[in-house]
Amino acid sequence: DTEVTQTPKHLVMGMTNKKSLKCEQHMGHRAMYWYKQKAKKPPELMFVYSYEKLSINESVPSRFSPECPNSSLLNLHLHALQPEDSALYLCASSPSSSRLNYGYTFGSGTRLTVV
Amino acid sequence: DAKTTQPPSMDCAEGRAANLPCNHSTISGNEYVYWYRQIHSQGPQYIIHGLKNNETNEMASLIITEDRKSSTLILPHATLRDTAVYYCIVSPTGSARQLTFGSGTQLTVLP
Numbered sequence: 001d002t003e004v005t006q007t008p009k010h011l012v013m014g015m016t017n018k019k020s021l022k023c024e025q026h027m028g029h030r031a032m033y034w035y036k037q038k039a040k041k042p043p044e045l046m047f048v049y050s051y052e053k054l055s056i057n058e059s060v061p062s063r064f065s066p067e068c069p070n071s072s073l074l075n076l077h078l079h080a081l082q083p084e085d086s087a088l089y090l091c092a093s094s095p096s097s098s099r100l101n102y103g104y105t106f107g108s109g110t111r112l113t114v115v
Numbered sequence: 116d117a118k119t120t121q122p123p124s125m126d127c128a129e130g131r132a133a134n135l136p137c138n139h140s141t142i143s144g145n146e147y148v149y150w151y152r153q154i155h156s157q158g159p160q161y162i163i164h165g166l167k168n169n170e171t172n173e174m175a176s177l178i179i180t181e182d183r184k185s186s187t188l189i190l191p192h193a194t195l196r197d198t199a200v201y202y203c204i205v206s207p208t209g210s211a212r213q214l215t216f217g218s219g220t221q222l223t224v225l226p
Contacts, residue, residue, distance in 0.1 A: 042216035090158050103161030
């Protein structure tokens with residue numbers, strides 16, 4: 001299995017809702033990442049998990065809450081989002097966050113719309 | 116972090132080689148050059164990476180200048196499916212903050 005699987009592919013949520021995005025990989029990668037991508041912009045790093053521990057939080061608002069229950073799963077819990085949070089949310093994995101000579105594997109993303 | 120400069124857009128005729136330039140004049144000695152591409156509404160796809168030497172794989176070739184201040188990604192026989200945004204990325208030194216995407220180049224392969 002050489003894929004990163006993200007679910008759901010599309011999500012519409014109200015500003016008072018609580019929802020979660022899920023990311024799964026079975027490549028044995030020990031680093032996982034969340035990126036946010038607005039339309040016609042490059043992806044922006046949100047969080048880095050290394051060996052199931054949060055190692056980077058790029059000053060992301062607390063309405064986004066990441067969770068890494070095990071080495072294969074990464075969740076992003078969403079609460080009280082704003083319409084400007086509407087974006088494509090991308091998950092990625094790599095063998096290790098400290099090994100620079102490997103590429104990342106990205107999922108196809110979750111297209112989130114906040115209404 | 117080292118930054119990269121890429122042309123915002125390029126066209127290429129189908130079947131011809133696509134040569135995508137990238138300037139990374141402030142690159143440090145142990146920083147790699149990575150190339151990714153993103154086809155519309157999909158996740159980015161890793162293409163190739165290199166440190167000093169030229170590299171080739173089944174997707175592309177990467178030519179890095181001797182002073183490492185610039186590089187060129189070469190798609191030898193572009194197809195319509197190669198239409199995408201191509202990102203040239205330089206990895207930071209000694210940091211877990213990995214891929215920082217620049218603006219990229221929109222490559223359009225024309226029939």
